Amino acid sequence: MVERVYLARPRGFCAGVVMAIRTVEKEAQRSEGDLVVYHQIVHNETVVRRLEEEHGVHFVEDLDEIAELKKRHRLSGKIVFSAHGVPPEVRRRAAELGLLQIDATCPLVTKVHTEAKKYASLGYTILLIGDSADHQEVKGTLGEAPDHTILVAVHTQVGKDPRLADPRTVEVPDPEKVVVLTQTTLSVDDTDATIEILKRRFPKLVTPSRSDLCYATKNRQDAVRRLARHVDLFLVLSSRHSSNGMRLYELASALTRAVRIDGPEDLEEAWFEGVQNVGITSAASTPEDLVQGTVAWLRARWPGLKLVEEGEWEQIRFREPQPKTPEEVLAEL
Ligand code: SF4
Numbered sequence: 001m002v003e004r005v006y007l008a009r010p011r012g013f014c015a016g017v018v019m020a021i022r023t024v025e026k027e028a029q030r031s032e033g034d035l036v037v038y039h040q041i042v043h044n045e046t047v048v049r050r051l052e053e054e055h056g057v058h059f060v061e062d063l064d065e066i067a068e069l070k071k072r073h074r075l076s077g078k079i080v081f082s083a084h085g086v087p088p089e090v091r092r093r094a095a096e097l098g099l100l101q102i103d104a105t106c107p108l109v110t111k112v113h114t115e116a117k118k119y120a121s122l123g124y125t126i127l128l129i130g131d132s133a134d135h136q137e138v139k140g141t142l143g144e145a146p147d148h149t150i151l152v153a154v155h156t157q158v159g160k161d162p163r164l165a166d167p168r169t170v171e172v173p174d175p176e177k178v179v180v181l182t183q184t185t186l187s188v189d190d191t192d193a194t195i196e197i198l199k200r201r202f203p204k205l206v207t208p209s210r211s212d213l214c215y216a217t218k219n220r221q222d223a224v225r226r227l228a229r230h231v232d233l234f235l236v237l238s239s240r241h242s243s244n245g246m247r248l249y250e251l252a253s254a255l256t257r258a259v260r261i262d263g264p265e266d267l268e269e270a271w272f273e274g275v276q277n278v279g280i281t282s283a284a285s286t287p288e289d290l291v292q293g294t295v296a297w298l299r300a301r302w303p304g305l306k307l308v309e310e311g312e313w314e315q316i317r318f319r320e321p322q323p324k325t326p327e328e329v330l331a332e333l
Pocket residue numbers: 014015016017083106107108109184185214215216217244284
């Protein structure tokens with residue numbers, strides 16, 4: 001019988017996700033014609049489906065899809081780039097297509113892009129730690145300095161994606177000029193350990209003054225760590241494609257029994273046999289109503305359960321981006 005439900009705090013939407021979703025909603029409302037968004041605005045199926053259904057937004061993975069969309073829909077002539085960021089080449093192509101661009105890249109991802117450009121211009125080799133060469137954020141950062149960057153796996157994930165080098169064996173042209181950058185949403189512990197391995201290999205390794213891992217990633221992992229010792233089963237609400245969400249799931253699984261779910265519709269009563277204390281957390285892109293729906297599902301079965309929620313909410317806000325004309329974008333590139 002479930003007696004207690006511990007809600008992790010913080011959980012759910014981070015400032016970058018709030019900014020990105022608001023940007024799409026506002027642009028969709030003020031645009032004449034349908035809005036196009038490059039890549040899932042954030043990695044959550046529910047968010048994407050709601051924007052499609054309620055705001056008529058079209059998501060594309062390739063700018064070439066826009067020509068086909070134009071045949072069937074009246075488009076706004078604008079494109080929004082997702083919170084994960086895009087390579088400069090995509091911005092150039094979008095400008096050549098004459099699209100007005102609204103860049104909803106999280107500022108904490110933009111910071112890593114800026115570092116990549118800076119160190120490439122100084123002749124450094126960039127070791128970029130990521131979880132997959134296919135992740136949109138990795139593609140975006142890599143695209144800033146493709147000739148200077150080597151993708152590196154976190155030490156626990158070596159071999160999962162053969163395009164990522166092993167930190168224990170990666171070679172660089174000049175060990176005196178090497179810097180490490182990271183995807184923003186990795187495991188804090190695994191990233192620290194991977195950077196230590198690289199430091200032993202390359203004693204002159206430059207590490208950014210502040211970690212590239214974002215505050216939301218760190219805070220959500222800390223909250224899971226705090227709660228895990230109290231719970232018999234951790235429910236992690238996250239889409240399969242959310243990097244920060246999957247890292248939460250891996251962390252919770254390492255500390256106690258854990259299940260990843262997209263939403264309350266995935267819950268199964270059999271999981272709760274012998275379980276008294278349930279933990280709940282959610283990825284930075286998971287809407288809070290899915291968490292509340294999960295609590296309601298539990299309450300419907302165990303009406304006497306006690307809800308425990310401790311910890312601080314974050315107070316960070318990011319400003320929404322302004323549209324840029326193709327000429328403005330080309331001048332920046
Ligand atoms: S998870 Fe971190 S990097 Fe990603 S959008 Fe949120 S704050 Fe930005």
